[in-house]
Amino acid sequence: MQAIRKVLVIDDEPSIRESLEMFLTEKGLSVAAAATGKEGLALWRSYEPKVIILDIRLPDSSGLDILREITSRDTDVKVIMITAHHDMESTIEAMRRGAYDYIHKPLDVDELDHAVAMAQHIAAASESNAALVCKDPGPDPRHYIVGNTPSMRSIFKTIGLLSRNRATVLIEGETGTGKDLIARVIHESSGLQDQPYVTVDCTTLVDTLLESELFGHERGAFTGAVESKKGRLELAGRGTIFFDEVGDLPGPLQAKLLRFLEYREFTRVGGTQTYRSQARIIAATNRNLVDLTRKGRFREDLLFRLKVISLHVPPLRERIEDLPEMVQVFLAEINRELQTKVTRVEKEAMNRLRSYTWPGNVRELKNVLTKAVMESRGSVLLADAVKDSLTEIGTELPLNKGLRTLDEVEKEHILQSVFQADGNLSAAARALGLSRPTLRKRLKQYGYYGV
Ligand SMILES: Nc1ncnc2c1ncn2[C@@H]1O[C@H](COP(=O)(O)OP(=O)(O)OP(=O)(O)O)[C@@H](O)[C@H]1O
Ligand SMILES: [Mg+2]
CATH class of the missing domain: 3.40.50.2300 (Response regulator)
Structure with missing residues (x-):
């Protein structure tokens, strides 16, 4: 038996x-x-x-x-x-x-x-049939960039070169591709890692507060300024200052940032003393800055100042070869956090992960794996658990958490049918009442180019 x-x-x-x-x-x-x-x-x-x-x-x-x-x-x-x-x-x-x-x-x-x-x-x-054993990246997985595709290797090379100078860097890439992580690693490998790493989230800055937030203020500079305060630039010292989502910076603030980048000097609001910043500047955005410049929403001169060294982080779907290693590393991380013991991955689960388009990139992959680990309830990551986690998260648009649009519902239904037919397009097309070419066209629109 x-x-x-x-x-x-x-x-x-x-x-x-x-x-x-x-x-x-x-x-x-x-x-x-x-x-x-x-x-x-x-x-x-x-x-x-x-x-x-x-x-x-x-x-x-x-x-x-x-x-x-x-x-x-x-x-x-x-x-x-x-x-x-x-x-x-x-x-x-x-x-x-x-x-x-x-x-x-x-x-x-x-x-x-x-x-x-x-x-x-x-x-x-x-x-x-479950292959793949967990791979533990070591004691500090937070600052470990997984990737071995040519595009990622070229990013590692640039990070290496950046460790020898203090040039300003612009990191571009879709949401969840690892821009924050890369900025962190640039700082950590700069030789000045014991200096501060300060983040400025440009989406939350309002005109009136920016100057004080960035440059600091002296006592009595404005109503409510009961004490003098250092700004982010001063706090960064000789370390790194990271302008996150710089594409969202409102117009007037773009001018102020530009002025700072040109002279690297600033004075606290209400003060007279001039300070000189020695911090490395890194900016990141998930918007297309060239496009925004064309539309007049981002200053071209600021773009050039930021783009001394430019890093483009490719979306996960364009480096899907990196996925298996990511799964290994993230599973080890998730197991540690959730006290689970998922160390193997069902072959079909890996196939599903590989054939998804990952609109939310690496962040979405981590979320999907976390959900699937909880659902798998054993030592093997199951294809069914992956499937459930994918449809739920993948169709959720971050900007529209309420009612889903007809297009989204249609997309989910079509993808679901293809999964249910185990990738057999003829069977899925029949079930959907579509012709096979129409189904293929739709799948291509959703980013499934290999069909
Ligand atoms: N290559 C990678 N290797 C390991 N972990 C990664 C990699 N890329 C991203 N991550 C992880 O994925 C998550 C999202 O990455 P991160 O926050 O850096 O993305 P982002 O590009 O800054 O996204 P956003 O545009 O939404 O701010 C983080 O937990 C990060 O550690
Ligand atoms: Mg980010």
């Missing part, structure tokens, strides 16, 4: 044991049954089942203790608890202690069937 088909039932009620045995045997599974916790543990050791159905109340011990004993020694075994409807607290406790699922008494055949089938599927996935 294949280990995967072995189920152990632990319940003191003879009628439940008998009906479960009958039901599971009919499904082609091999069943062993125990009436007490002690007997159950002995059978678990000798019979080595992959799925256990365990009553939460046993005559000689608590099902929760048995659960803990089992899951602490074997993380791959799936334990389905049998609980009573009114037993919410122990149900929650059971899930917390690593139960795979729970079913209520009186037992519902469909519910039981589903739970056992899923538990088996997961147990099977842990045995077979």
Whole structure:
């Protein structure tokens, strides 16, 4: 008998044991049954089942203790608890202690069937086609840029060159591509990493506060200025000042920033002393600055001042070869944060991740993986969990969290149909009532170029 088909039932009620045995045997599974916790543990050791159905109340011990004993020694075994409807607290406790699922008494055949089938599927996935072991980037994963494609290698090279000078850098790229991270790494590898790293979020700056925020102010400079205060430029010292989302800087502030960039000198608001800044300046944006310049919304002279060295971070869909390594590194990070143990990835899960367009780039990948890890409830990242996480997050537009537009709903429906048809376009087109060429055209519009 294949280990995967072995189920152990632990319940003191003879009628439940008998009906479960009958039901599971009919499904082609091999069943062993125990009436007490002690007997159950002995059978678990000798019979080595992959799925256990365990009553939460046993005559000689608590099902929760048995659960803990089992899951602490074997993380791959799936334990389905049998609980009573009114037993919410122990149900929650059971899930917390690593139960795979729970079913209520009186037992519902469909519910039981589903739970056992899923538990088996997961147990099977842990045995077979799941490749990829976790890769731990080391003690400080926050500042580790994953990537090995030519575009990323060229970014690493530039970061290396930047460590020898103090040139101003402009980092461009879509949202979530790693601009913040890259700015951080430029600072860390500058040789002045013990100097401050100061961020200015240009989206939140308002005209009136900017000067004081950036340059500081003297006491009594304006109403409310009860004490003198250093601005961000002064705080940055010889370190780095990072202007995030610089494309969102309002017009009048662009002029002030330009003036500072030209002379590198500033005075506190209401003050007379001139300070000279030695900080390295890095700016980032997810907007197309050349386009904004053409439209007259961003000063061309400021763009040139910022763009002494320019880094373009490509979207994730253009460096999808980097995805497997990212998955490895992020899984290790997520496991550490959530205290989970997902160390392998189902082949199909990886395929799904690879064929998605990632509008939210690396940030979205991290979110999807986190959700999928929580849903997988085992040591293997499951394709189904990835699929669920993808459709939920991928269709959510950050700017429009309320009602979704018709286009978004249509896109989700089309992608869902393609997934359901396992990528078979003819079948998906038939189900959708579209011609195959029309479906392909739509998929291309959504960024699926390989279809
Ligand atoms: N190449 C990478 N390797 C490892 N982690 C990455 C990489 N790129 C991005 N990340 C991670 O993805 C998340 C989003 O990255 P980051 O905040 O740097 O993006 P961003 O380009 O600044 O986005 P936005 O335009 O929305 O501000 C962060 O948690 C970051 O650490
Ligand atoms: Mg950012």
